[in-house]
Amino acid sequence: LPTAKNLILAGVKSVTLHDVGTVELWDMSSNFVFSENDVGKNRALASVAKLQELNNAVVVQTLTSELTKEQLADFQVVVFTDTSLEKAIEFNDYCHNHQPPIAFIKSEVRGLFGSVFCDFGPEFTVFDVDGEDAHTGIIASVSNGNPALVSCVDDERLEFQDGDLV
Numbered sequence: 001l002p003t004a005k006n007l008i009l010a011g012v013k014s015v016t017l018h019d020v021g022t023v024e025l026w027d028m029s030s031n032f033v034f035s036e037n038d039v040g041k042n043r044a045l046a047s048v049a050k051l052q053e054l055n056n057a058v059v060v061q062t063l064t065s066e067l068t069k070e071q072l073a074d075f076q077v078v079v080f081t082d083t084s085l086e087k088a089i090e091f092n093d094y095c096h097n098h099q100p101p102i103a104f105i106k107s108e109v110r111g112l113f114g115s116v117f118c119d120f121g122p123e124f125t126v127f128d129v130d131g132e133d134a135h136t137g138i139i140a141s142v143s144n145g146n147p148a149l150v151s152c153v154d155d156e157r158l159e160f161q162d163g164d165l166v
Helices: 002-010 024-030 044-052 071-074 085-095
Strands: 014-018 059-063 076-078 103-110 113-119 140-141 149-150
Touching: 002 014, 002 044, 014 044, 024 113, 044 059, 071 085, 076 085, 085 113
Parallel strands: 014 059, 076 103
Antiparallel strands: 103 113, 140 149
């Protein structure tokens, strides 16, 4: 839902919410759109009205049946947030080979850790400054200043170049 909220607030033409699951009590701890009255209802159907209120210029729709590859042909971009690796590979292959290609994004958050995979088709090129593997590190804190100061744990040395973004 946070992804859908951000897309709707950004003012894209339309957003389709796909979810076959039902609202459970624990969903209310991480989703602002659900109430106790929604428990047992389909998550997409229970959230569509509140999400639509965020921006009436965006058409917000739902899809509550099992998703098929062929249904993806109706979209320019698909964002998966809760799907198995096997299904993600199957859907990404379809999107990558579709004409025109369908932008594919898969993101996951597991507690403090997250990952994002993007495939914007065979013509999409990533320009890597130095060919080195991406740096990783453990962040100790981030200040509220502008620009923000990112501090890593004391015993860790990260090497950055001018212009690197964190």
